[in-house]
Amino acid sequence: MDDHKDTGLAVIVVEDEDAIREEVCDYLSRHGFSVRGVADGGGLERMLQDAPADVIVLDLGLPHEDGIEIAKRLRRQRISIGIVVTTARSRVEDRILGYETGADVYLVKPVNYAELAAVIAALKRHRDQRPAADQGPAEMAWQLDLATWRLMTPTGAAMRLTRAEMKVMDLLSRTPGAPVMRHLIGRHMGKSDQLRDHRYVDQLVSRLRRKVITELGWEAPIGSAQGEGYFVPGSFHRLGEPTGPL
Structure with missing residues (x-):
């Protein structure tokens, strides 16, 4: 295992392809993140009810419910959560839609895992640095x-x-x-x-x-x-x- 300091960040990876989900979860775990994986939006909601997360890594091409709709719901219900979209949809129109519906970052597959880890950590730093409401x-x-x-x-x-x-x-x-x-x-x-x-x-x-x-x-x-x-x-x-x- 890699010798990486525990980041204290809770991440949920939503990906319906088992091999990819396991690979992403393994990489992020070895780099200090607390990671859980799930295959669809329903599983994500149940997982969030069990324990909160700092960042969601969300595939768009999911069964039962498209990732765009899941991103919209996450942003409405949990405004401070980080959302990193990963998808094979590379058109400019798709990226714009992803940002407009709540994604913080839009990464086109195949995703570089080192970049993914850096983006997750950066999102959490941003939220930690936000000023208090009265500021x-x-x-x-x-x-x-x-x-x-x-x-x-x-x-x-x-x-x-x-x-x-x-x-x-x-x-x-x-x-x-x-x-x-x-x-x-x-x-x-x-x-x-x-x-x-x-x-x-x-x-x-x-x-x-x-x-x-x-x-x-x-x-x-x-x-x-x-x-x-x-x-x-x-x-x-x-x-x-x-x-x-x-």
């Missing part, structure tokens, strides 16, 4: 430093953005709280209005969301606007001035 919502303190190309969490952790990521965040943060349509983001990125360039925008946002969770342990402050565009919270802050063209 105001966490999203109020997100900041974008225009001079250094850094995105900063409410606790001051910072992440360097690439040029493409910075261009997206720069545009969204100019009108905080208001959605920016996908074709306008594409134009800002120097793309056309064609469908393939809309998909480029979706893929870029999806990668950025995952990068924020992996590097900072926070859910990215980027919301989806009815599948048509993206936005940042209304009081998202911009700092400084760009030192040159993006």
Whole structure:
């Protein structure tokens, strides 16, 4: 067995293929997680009644009830639980739907187990760092430093953005709280209005969301606007001035 420190995190893996479920559970157990496995949504509900969990690793292609519906119910009933979707559905439209229905992270199979373990740990760190209710919502303190190309969490952790990521965040943060349509983001990125360039925008946002969770342990402050565009919270802050063209 691997010599990994106990993380104290309770994880439930929902996967109907026995071999995959056992493999994921074994890997996560050897890396310090307390793991249980189940084959469908009904089993998940019974398992949660027996003992709570910090993170659910949820396959979408399940018998009896689709994983999308399970994610919706989990998010309604247990708003603070982490949801990591794993699926063979790789279309941009599927990933957008997954995020809009409650997933924190969307991983396309075959899943890299090391990345899965890192994502689970990051989700828990994010929830542990959330401020108390009387301190105001966490999203109020997100900041974008225009001079250094850094995105900063409410606790001051910072992440360097690439040029493409910075261009997206720069545009969204100019009108905080208001959605920016996908074709306008594409134009800002120097793309056309064609469908393939809309998909480029979706893929870029999806990668950025995952990068924020992996590097900072926070859910990215980027919301989806009815599948048509993206936005940042209304009081998202911009700092400084760009030192040159993006």
